[in-house]
Amino acid sequence: MTTEPNSDKFRRNAQGHLVPIDKIKDIDRLRDDLVLSLIKRVNKLHENMREFKAEVASEIDAFLELSASEYDTAYGGKKGNVTLRSFDGRYMVKRNIADREVFDERLQVAKELIDQCLHEWTADSRSEVQALVEHAFQTDKEGKVSLSRVLQLRQVNITDEKWQKAMHAIADARQVIGSAKHLNFYEREGEDGPYRHIPLDIAKL
Template sequence: MTVENTIPKGYRADANGRLVPETMIKPIDRARDELVQELARQARIVSDGLREFKSRVFADINAFVDLSAEQYGVTLGGKKGNLTLFSFDGAFKVQVAIAEHMVFDERLQAAKHLIDECIIDWSQGSRDEIKVLVQSAFQTDKEGKINTGRVLALRRLDIRDEKWQKAMQAIGESLQVVGSKEYVRFYERIGDTDQYRPISLDVAAV
């Protein structure tokens, strides 16, 4: 039995679940309700269509990549990785990208401890820019997560200190890939140029 079937005839449930006689609902409130209900219904249809389209896109691309590999007697399995496909005339291109979700394990704390020791050891000789970079790298966001990119940026600093190098090794070894997500993007060429603009499937960007 649905929620609608449990509501007595002549009543409607408000946002708090309270039963309100339909005769007490203002016409403008009814009109608003009808508008939102209809738009939401259409949005669900579009969303379901996009979900089916996405599944079909990945299935078709994977099938094509397998077909292409067969030309060389190669059999591919699993996710196909990052790739770009162009139409014959170059008017369109499709990009498939795999974004890995990476996190740090407990070894990051050891790296942070070693880096702190470096800052203390260098004391007067340490550059303020490096201190700021270190502080920024280990700051957490509102969810308490550390920005992976900022931490990894520390490894690009050309610092020969043995303790620093050990900290950088700890950072690298603490990085773990815990998942991945596939993305597909579509582009069309702008006129006769070599530039492409995205074909947006985002309602806000259309």
């Protein structure tokens, strides 16, 4: 088991090499100190926000159960969306739960069927459909296909049997792999003004 050397005497550079402190420029060392200090504080803030989210979600669930108990029943909507408002209407808390969906291998079957359709339709010059298909199957930086863009293809009114098989394959390829819980907080501007979202994203502060 190896231990990190004394940071008062050495620092590890980007290539993994140990560099004596006296060989590092003051400005480079000060920059390093600043970045490490900021990241340490950010990690603490990140952990606090994770704990806060878990606590808020638990408190909302407990309140919903309490509210339902007044009618001698149990709250069955833990997977649903909920909006809670303060008594004076100034503040609002929203909990939204959305399914996380992906496509399985059948999406490639659908793409092959669609490509066959486009090849057969070349003479008809259906360039709009071809552009729509190419856009739908574009991938992001992580190589993932956009769920919403692919599902838009199912709204195209084409009765071709092969196209319809492709649309069924898209539907079958759609898989729910979990859910994401979103919490949002709002404050009303004035007595009857619109609600303003209270951002917790540091970039929006």
